[in-house]
Amino acid sequence: MKLPYPDRAAAGRELADRLAALHFTAPPVVLALPRGGVPVAAEVARRLHAPLDLLLVRKIGTPWQPELALAAVVEGDPPILVMDEEVQQAVGADRSYLDAAMNEALQEIRRRRARYLAGRPPVPLAGRTAIVVDDGIATGTTVRAALQALRRRQPARLVLAVPVAPADTLERLRAETDEIVCLHMPEPFRAVGLHYVDFHQVADEEVLAALNAASPPEPTPEKKT
Numbered sequence: 001m002k003l004p005y006p007d008r009a010a011a012g013r014e015l016a017d018r019l020a021a022l023h024f025t026a027p028p029v030v031l032a033l034p035r036g037g038v039p040v041a042a043e044v045a046r047r048l049h050a051p052l053d054l055l056l057v058r059k060i061g062t063p064w065q066p067e068l069a070l071a072a073v074v075e076g077d078p079p080i081l082v083m084d085e086e087v088q089q090a091v092g093a094d095r096s097y098l099d100a101a102m103n104e105a106l107q108e109i110r111r112r113r114a115r116y117l118a119g120r121p122p123v124p125l126a127g128r129t130a131i132v133v134d135d136g137i138a139t140g141t142t143v144r145a146a147l148q149a150l151r152r153r154q155p156a157r158l159v160l161a162v163p164v165a166p167a168d169t170l171e172r173l174r175a176e177t178d179e180i181v182c183l184h185m186p187e188p189f190r191a192v193g194l195h196y197v198d199f200h201q202v203a204d205e206e207v208l209a210a211l212n213a214a215s216p217p218e219p220t221p222e223k224k225t
Contacts, residue, residue, distance in 0.1 A: 003164070003184055007198040008036065008135050011163035011183075012043025015133070018181055019161055020047050024129040026156040031055040032210075033134040033146060034112060035202035040163065041133035042210040048131075052214035053123040054207075055132060056112055057146045058105035060098070062091045069138075072145035073102050075109045076152070082145035116207055122153075130155035132177075135199075136192030137165035140173050147176040164195045 005011040019028075028050040032041030038054070045052035060071040070087050074080040081102060130150050137143055143160065150158055160173060161181040166189035170180055186195065193199035 001183075003186065003195045005163060005196050007196060008039035008202075009043055011135065011196070012040035012133075013047070014183060015040060015161055015163055015181070016044040016047030018183065019044060019131065019159075022179075022181075024157065024159075026127060026129045028129040028131050029053060029123050029125055029155075030131050030133060031146075031150070033057060033132070033142070034116065035204075035207050036136075037134035038202060038207045038210045040135050042214055044131065044133055044161065045214045050131070051123050052211060054112075054116060054211075055146050055150070056109045057142055057149070058109055059142045060101045060105055062087065063093055063097055064091070069141035071098065071102075072142040073105045073109075074145045074149035075106070075113070076149055079106060080145055080149045082141060082148060084139065084141045087139075087141075115204055116211060125150065125153040125155040127154075127156050129157045129159060131159045131161055133161050135163065136195065137162050137169055137173075138189075138192055140165075140169040144173060144176055147173065151176075164192060165189070 001014050028048050030041050030045040030050050030052050032038040032054055034054050041052060057072055057074040059069045060073065062068045062070045068087060069084055070093055071081055071083045132146060134143060157178045159179045159181065160177045164184045165182050167185040170182055174180060
């Protein structure tokens with residue numbers, strides 16, 4: 001399929017076809033980055049007959065340009081914070097700003113967990129193929145935080161799968177993952193949304209509908225390491 005994609009579901013179906021051809025030896029679990037990654041991941045989970053779970057991570061933007069990623073935080077005990085060192089040096093954000101932004105991000109993560117998962121434990125990943133799905137990647141700060149958090153859960157294989165991303169960002173992420181599947185790497189790369197005709201903001205209700213339609217998760221809680 002040529003860019004732009006009609007919508008996230010169309011991108012997800014093409015991504016699912018590519019992933020289905022890989023024949024993973026360890027059974028897959030699909031993990032979506034909400035909210036934009038959920039419609040894409042739902043198509044992947046359906047095609048692979050795999051459980052769909054969420055990977056709750058939040059970008060922390062710079063004080064003057066919120067869309068520019070300064071850092072990202074992933075839920076956990078303790079939470080994982082990943083900084084973009086180049087951006088930090090450029091904008092000079094101080095620790096008080098970062099602490100306040102991190103607390104705000106964790107509050108939103110807790111809200112999303114309660115809203116989307118209603119106390120449902122994470123799908124166990126030990127010995128499984130963890131497939132991280134988003135609708136696209138720009139700088140990679142948020143995804144890098146997500147991948148580092150997943151390594152702690154000891155999957156047999158960690159795969160990053162996206163419809164579109166810049167080649168240089170993917171190269172920087174290779175050390176964090178066992179395999180990367182990306183359908184398009186436009187050059188020059190601009191915003192992710194420019195590669196979709198319909199790139200609406202995904203609502204909570206759309207996330208819930210995708211989770212309810214996906215394969216039921218396995219109920220066994222994952223043991224902490």
